[in-house]
Amino acid sequence: MDGKSLSDHAVEYGGSIGAEYIEARFLSTVDENYMARNGKFLSIQKKPGKGIGVRVLVDGCMGFGSTDRLNKGGIEELTRSVIKMAGSSRREKPIELSDEKSVKKRWKVPAKIPFHDVSGEEKQKFIKDLDKSIKKEAGRAIKNRIVFLGTQKANKYISTSQGSMIDSNISYISVFTMMNARVKDKREQRMLGLGSTSGWEWIREKDVKQTIIDGAKCLVKTIENAGKIKFDKPIDVVVSGDVSGIMAHENVGHPSEADRMMGREGAQAGESFYSDLLDKGEIGDIKLGNENVSIIDDPTLKGSPGFYLYDDECVKARRRHLIKNGYLNELLLNRQYAFEFDTNSNAAARSNSYSREPIVRMSNTFFEPGDHTKDELIEGVKKGILMNSFTEWNIDDRRFHSKYVGLEAYLIENGEVKDRMVKRPVLELTTNGILGSIDAISKDYITRMAPCGKSDPMQPVPVSVGGPHLRMRNIEVG
Amino acid sequence: MERFNQEIIKLAVEEGSKAGAKEVVAKLVEDDSYQIRFSNSEIDVIKRWKRYYLDVFLSKGHPLSLGKKITTLTIQDPDAKKIKQRVPKEVRILDGMPNSKLYWGMDSQDHPSYPKVKGLFDKNIDGFSERAPSLIMKAIDGSISKGPDKVAGVLYFGKSKIGLLTGYGNGGTYRTSHCRATIRAFHKSKSSGQDLVVSRNVTDIEKKLIDAGKQAGDLAKRGAESKEGKEGTYDLIMSPTVGANILGSLISSANPIMMISGMSPLKGKMGKKVFPDSISVADDPMITGGMNSRPFDAEGTPSQRTDIIRDGEFAGIIHNSSSAKLWKLINWIKLKFWVKPKTTANSALGQLGMTGTENDPRTLMPAPSNYHFKPGTYSIDEIISSSTRPTIYLTSNWYTRFTSMSEGTFSTVPRDAMFLIKNGEVKGPITNLRLMGNLLDMAKNVEAVGKDLEQVQWWEVNTPTFVPTIKINNCRFTRAQM
Numbered sequence: 030m031d032g033k034s035l036s037d038h039a040v041e042y043g044g045s046i047g048a049e050y051i052e053a054r055f056l057s058t059v060d061e062n063y064m065a066r067n068g069k070f071l072s073i074q075k076k077p078g079k080g081i082g083v084r085v086l087v088d089g090c091m092g093f094g095s096t097d098r099l100n101k102g103g104i105e106e107l108t109r110s111v112i113k114m115a116g117s118s119r120r121e122k123p124i125e126l127s128d129e130k131s132v133k134k135r136w137k138v139p140a141k142i143p144f145h146d147v148s149g150e151e152k153q154k155f156i157k158d159l160d161k162s163i164k165k166e167a168g169r170a171i172k173n174r175i176v177f178l179g180t181q182k183a184n185k186y187i188s189t190s191q192g193s194m195i196d197s198n199i200s201y202i203s204v205f206t207m208m209n210a211r212v213k214d215k216r217e218q219r220m221l222g223l224g225s226t227s228g229w230e231w232i233r234e235k236d237v238k239q240t241i242i243d244g245a246k247c248l249v250k251t252i253e254n255a256g257k258i259k260f261d262k263p264i265d266v267v268v269s270g271d272v273s274g275i276m277a278h279e280n281v282g283h284p285s286e287a288d289r290m291m292g293r294e295g296a297q298a299g300e301s302f303y304s305d306l307l308d309k310g311e312i313g314d315i316k317l318g319n320e321n322v323s324i325i326d327d328p329t330l331k332g333s334p335g336f337y338l339y340d341d342e343c344v345k346a347r348r349r350h351l352i353k354n355g356y357l358n359e360l361l362l363n364r365q366y367a368f369e370f371d372t373n374s375n376a377a378a379r380s381n382s383y384s385r386e387p388i389v390r391m392s393n394t395f396f397e398p399g400d401h402t403k404d405e406l407i408e409g410v411k412k413g414i415l416m417n418s419f420t421e422w423n424i425d426d427r428r429f430h431s432k433y434v435g436l437e438a439y440l441i442e443n444g445e446v447k448d449r450m451v452k453r454p455v456l457e458l459t460t461n462g463i464l465g466s467i468d469a470i471s472k473d474y475i476t477r478m479a480p481c482g483k484s485d486p487m488q489p490v491p492v493s494v495g496g497p498h499l500r501m502r503n504i505e506v507g
Numbered sequence: 508m509e510r511f512n513q514e515i516i517k518l519a520v521e522e523g524s525k526a527g528a529k530e531v532v533a534k535l536v537e538d539d540s541y542q543i544r545f546s547n548s549e550i551d552v553i554k555r556w557k558r559y560y561l562d563v564f565l566s567k568g569h570p571l572s573l574g575k576k577i578t579t580l581t582i583q584d585p586d587a588k589k590i591k592q593r594v595p596k597e598v599r600i601l602d603g604m605p606n607s608k609l610y611w612g613m614d615s616q617d618h619p620s621y622p623k624v625k626g627l628f629d630k631n632i633d634g635f636s637e638r639a640p641s642l643i644m645k646a647i648d649g650s651i652s653k654g655p656d657k658v659a660g661v662l663y664f665g666k667s668k669i670g671l672l673t674g675y676g677n678g679g680t681y682r683t684s685h686c687r688a689t690i691r692a693f694h695k696s697k698s699s700g701q702d703l704v705v706s707r708n709v710t711d712i713e714k715k716l717i718d719a720g721k722q723a724g725d726l727a728k729r730g731a732e733s734k735e736g737k738e739g740t741y742d743l744i745m746s747p748t749v750g751a752n753i754l755g756s757l758i759s760s761a762n763p764i765m766m767i768s769g770m771s772p773l774k775g776k777m778g779k780k781v782f783p784d785s786i787s788v789a790d791d792p793m794i795t796g797g798m799n800s801r802p803f804d805a806e807g808t809p810s811q812r813t814d815i816i817r818d819g820e821f822a823g824i825i826h827n828s829s830s831a832k833l834w835k836l837i838n839w840i841k842l843k844f845w846v847k848p849k850t851t852a853n854s855a856l857g858q859l860g861m862t863g864t865e866n867d868p869r870t871l872m873p874a875p876s877n878y879h880f881k882p883g884t885y886s887i888d889e890i891i892s893s894s895t896r897p898t899i900y901l902t903s904n905w906y907t908r909f910t911s912m913s914e915g916t917f918s919t920v921p922r923d924a925m926f927l928i929k930n931g932e933v934k935g936p937i938t939n940l941r942l943m944g945n946l947l948d949m950a951k952n953v954e955a956v957g958k959d960l961e962q963v964q965w966w967e968v969n970t971p972t973f974v975p976t977i978k979i980n981n982c983r984f985t986r987a988q989m
Contacts, residue, residue, distance in 0.1 A: 064859060066768065069608040072859050072870050074578060075600070094555040097583035098510075110555055118543075118550040118640045149603060173769040209769040209913060216911045218769075292546045295659030296691040296701070297966050299905075299922075304696060384556055423906035423941075425920045430939055430987040432918060434910050453910060457941070457987045485544070485661050485689075485966055505988045 032057060032079060033186045033196070035104045039083050040188045043108045047116070050086040050126060051108070052189040054341065055079070056383035061144060063152055063178040068160035070153070080383040083108055087115040089123020095384035127367035127374050129344050131191055136338045137198035140228025144180045144200065147229045152178060159238050163208070167245035170252060174245070175207040180229075185341075193343035200228050201491060203334070203478055206241050210252045217252045218420060219244060219436060224478030224491055226336040247418065247437040255452035258440065263503040265413035266456065267406050267441065270475035272419050272433060273396050274494035278481070280460040281317075281324045282394040284428040285351045285359075286377070286483075287366035289389075297485040299426025302460065306357065315357040318464025321399060324352040326361060328376065328392035334478040334491040335392030340376040342387060349375050351394075355464070363389045381488045388484055395496035399470030406469050406500040408444040414451050414506065415439045432457045455507035463501065471498035510559045510584075511537045513680065516672045519563050519590050524674055526598035529575070530613050531674040532564040532805060532871065534856060535585070540665030540685075541636050548647050548658045550640060556665075561585035562856050563594055564805075564871055566610060567601045574606035579856060579869045609764070609859075611832035613871065614806040614850055618677045621802040621809050626795040629708045632666045632684035639664060642713055646690055646720035653724030655692035655700070660723075662688040662716075664709065669801075677807025685798060686712055689965045690719045691923070692727035698936065699923045700726020701903045703748065705962040705971065707796050726902055730924030733936035736986060742898040742954070743942070743982040744890055744928070749901045750880070751963035751972035753919065756907060757781075757946040758788050758878050759970060760915075761815045761823070763830040767837075772915030772947050773821055781821045782950045785883055788816040790825050790853060792876035798964050798971035799876040804854040806871065813851040815878075827854030827873045880974040883956025890955050890978050891928055898928040899984065904942070905967050915946030918985075940984040952980040 030038060032055035043051035057079040064072045081104060082095040092115030096107045156176050163174050181201040188194050203224030210217050221244045225231040268276070284301040288294055292304075306315045327348040328337050338346050342364050350358045362370065363378035366389065379390040407415065416435040424431040435454040440447040458466075474497050480489035516533045523531035542554040561582045568575030580597045582589050643662055650658045664686040671678035688704040702722040704715045745753065760771035773781070792801050792810040803809055806828055814822045826834065831848040838846035855874035885893075891900070903923040910916040919942050927934045957976030964971045 066608070069574075070605045071607050071609040072577070073604050073607075074869070076581060078581070078583065080583065090550065091552040092554070093552055094557070096557055097560065098557070099584070103584075107555075107557070110557075114541075114553040114555060114636070117637070118553055120549045122547075122549065124551075153605065175768060207768075209911075211769070211913070216769075216913045218909075218911055218913070292657065292659060292693075293544075293551055295546045295657075295693065296661055296689050300693075300696075386552060386554065421908045421910040421916075421918060423908045423918060423920050425939075426905060426922055430920070430941070432941060432985075432987070457985055459987045459989050462988050486542075487966075507985070 030101055032081060032099055035099060035101070036081055036186055036188045038101065039081065039104045039108050040190050042105055043083065043085055043112060044190050046109065046112060048085040048087055048112050048190065050190055052084050052187060054082045054380070054383055055186040057184045059182045061180045063156055065156045065160060066173065066175050068157055073149070082380070082383040082385065083111050084386055085111050085115050086124060087112055089120055089125065090115045090118045091124050093386040124365055125368045126364035127372070129364060129374055131193045132339070132343055132345065133194045134339060135196045138200055138226050138336065140200045142229040144182060144229055155232060159241060162238060162242050163245045166242050167249045170210045170212050170249045171208050171245055172211050173209045177205040179203050187341060187343055189343055195339045195343045197339065199226055201226055202229070202231050203491065204237055204241070208245055208248055210248050212252050215252050217248055217436065219248045219418065222478045224334040225332050226334065227332050251437050251450060255438070255450035257452045260506045263505050265410040266501045266504045266506065267410065267413065267415045268499050268501070269417045270496045270498060271477060272416050273496040273499045274477055275419065275422060275433065276463055277324050277394045277396050277496055278391065278492065278494045279422070279424045280428060280431055280463055281351055282326060282391040284460070285361045286389045287360045287362045287370065290360065291366055291369060294484065298483045302427040302429040303357065312357055312359065316355055317352055317357055317461065318355045319467055320355040321470060322352060322355050322464050322467050323350065323397035324394065325349065325397050326351055326391050326394045330393050333393045333476065334493045337392065340378045341380045342374065342378040344374045344376040344378070346376040361389050361391065363387065379490050381490045385486065385488050388488065390483065390490050391481060391492050393493040396470055396499060398472045398474050398497040401469050401471050403471045403473055403498045406471055406498055407441055407446055409469065409500065410441045411443060413441040414454055415441055415446050416454060429460050431460065456504060457507060458504065466501040466504060467499050468502050469500040473497055511535065511668050511670070513670055515561065515585055515587060515590060516670050518587055519561060519594055520672050520674055522590055522594040523563060523565050523598060526595035528565040528567055528598045528601070530566040532613070533672050534562045534805065535670040536560055536667060538665065538667040540663065541639065543639055543643050543662045545643055545647065546659035548651065550643060553640065559584055564856060565598055565601060568606060572606060574608040575610050575612065576601045576604045577607045577610045577870055578604070609829070610871065611829045613673065614677065614808045614828040615675050618807060618809055621679060622793055624793050624800050624802050624810065626707050627800060628666070628682040629684045629710055631710045632664065635664055635709050642716050645713065646716040649717040650690060650692045650720035650724035653721055654728035655694040655724045658690060658692045658720065658723070660688060660690040671803065671805065671807055673807045679803065681802055683707065684709065687798070687964055688716060688719060690723045692723040694727040694731045698727050698730030698733060700724065700730060701748070701923045703963060703965055705798060705964045707798065726924040730936040733938040736937035736940035736984065738985050740981055740983055742894055742896050743979045744894070744898060744900040745977050745979065746902045747959070747961040747963050747974045747976060749904050750974045750977045751968045752904055752907055753949070754974070754977065755878060755968060755970060755972050757915065757950060758815055759875060762825055762873055763834050764872060766824070770912040772913060774913065776821045779821055780819050781947065782816055782819040783953050784819045785956045786816055786819050786953055787814070787881040789814050789879045790851065790875050790877070791879045792852065794877050794879055794973065796962065797877035798962065801876065804852045805856050806854040808850050808852040808854060811852045825853035825873050825875060826851045827871060829871060830873045875970045878970055878972040882958050882960045882975045885955050885957050887957055887959065887976050890957060890976060891933065892931040894928045894931055900926040900928055901942070917946065918943035940986050943983050943985055949979050949982065954978045954980050
């Protein structure tokens, strides 16, 4: 029996021995990774992997298990074990899943140039050429240039006892760089990630190389020119899509995850400040920001790092308007929490491996672009800064008190960006502080990729964290 | 252990060597692990992972070449047929690869015996899965008895059998068991408290889990009615959980890969005073009950204890054979001929990647085992009562991020109950502050080291760390603008 037949068998077998709900997810992957430091390869690896994860509900209790023993005996043993485990716990409040339409679909991301059609030499050459270009254009100040190229081809087959079946083929490609620069006793670092759900054509067609080179040049420019400026009064701050992307992700995407709101991530990724708000108001009535602020999470953007058409619970993906015109509009839901909120799932269940349970995740989260040009945002600033990129960031585990430290940042005076660079400006703001200070959003938009970490065991999944420029008024900058 | 087959380890080494690999490591792992996740004082899910896999590390290269060609192959559910198919093929793939500048060769010495490491395996792990759900409910009840509204957490437990053989004939087989829990209690959505259980032994685990539940519940209750913290400079008392994260970040940079990559604030500090005399830290793979304790490393090198900080002085870095050779070369290029590093038995088939997923490439690299901070002489009460300046006691933290890893400039977010101390007395709980600083500055400012010692490993601390309560002077706390 192949992996798909075994998944179907697990569902049938599990149903016959007491599972009230069972889903089996077969995942077969081929990963190819190249890592180099300063143009010299540290590691090259091609790694196939496959296995099946089985999740069940028994008397309202959940069990999950996985195996790499892909035969009938292995899958039956796993299924029995998972059902027994689920049955060994008791809950006062049984877990139930929202009613969703059963679907049987096959979908794929068409890769114009499949990874296996590209030689290892070409992949190595991409990294070497990129490193050479960084060195040539950014100069000697960058002492460490670490470049990571990863590709993954994944076939996923999900079968459920409610009659759904999703068979998907998807290709992921990503380039991560970690650069650190030193000039005399000054040091700065930058991490930059780009990625897509497509084939090798992304590398050839998209301006990946130039984006990274520009990032490297800005790092050197910053270390050579930035000086500390103390701002005694609140100023205006214009942030780029790099910064607005991470803000949308951390300050709005994470607290919108319904499992956090309901406490399931309490001991790991934490809870959500939305819980307090929903004690006092309803979704749709809770004001979080100015009326020009809308934030979207959309898995259906073709080619994006977080692209998918059906989630890992076989629910059809759609755009989620998390914040609409300043009001809390929608949460990220899987079937368990859709049931709790008496609604339908909006297809936010994702798992990063056959050996991990699907949980509520983001996909591509961003501020909805506005009508302005970047120049118009800057023209409206009397005194402020333009923050193009960031280094350190963090946020509390209810996702309210955040901090973003600028990397490439410039002084703005009387509507003009000055040559004077600001060293490590600190935005230490609450989520309301961010969303309530935005008065204009640009129409330009960039995409960045990051592995978003959540849960225990940790499940990094690819998401995009880019967006438009934002203008924030009256910000205390540290 | 039903599938573990010692013979296939030998076969993998033979197949690798026969196909032309100069160096081979075969590591067979059979693992049966469980997880119970709970929240809102109820069990959310029980999970089980049964894994049986063979990692095969292969290298080729002339003894005098700059680096060597390397690859690591993972064979799931391995058998002789898969090994005979895949290992020779992988060796052939090596021919087309460039040399890895990170890999310079493994331990070729003969190691006829290994140290006996106590407490690696507790036979009572068998059948523990039957008891575990009820023990979690007892821990939850213990926590609730202290006053909080709800409890969340995770319990991991399981057993592994590990067999290793290198092309030089080194290695052996050993069993391990493990059990670790994070219990976090919440009180009226306003405060929380957390405690950990980290153990190889499950025989007396019931009391440990219930005590941890009570401690988490007590902290959550004591953290209630907190006042908003004020920005400023305070002395800082770090619980073991916080110390393992913050000071552990500095100790983990005593790694040649971090230093070469410009990510270590300890670079250039060898032989210099980094902490006061009261701090000594070692990497210790033989410590009883250590979650990464083992008789030998991934090259079959016998485990040994390595001093990293000795009486406050930066005394050593961890190495595997490859990094020791590379480190020697780097120093010889700088005409430092007296630097002759050797492996410290810290070789691991570690992940070398940037996505943080299990798909990142793996290779032999230096990695820590367990960190051990030497305990001091003070009780926590003595540390608190001697704190005459404004002091903050942190019980837990998360999201430590660096503005500059090479400088050690960072900030981190207090996560659970946090208390203000004035004139030697706990004045009450405070909230919504952020700790920022520089690891080297903080290290210099250690004032007191507790005599308590706990093993810490949880979501925010990967390397098992035995660490006491530690007090540091003059730390900066900030808060977010509303």
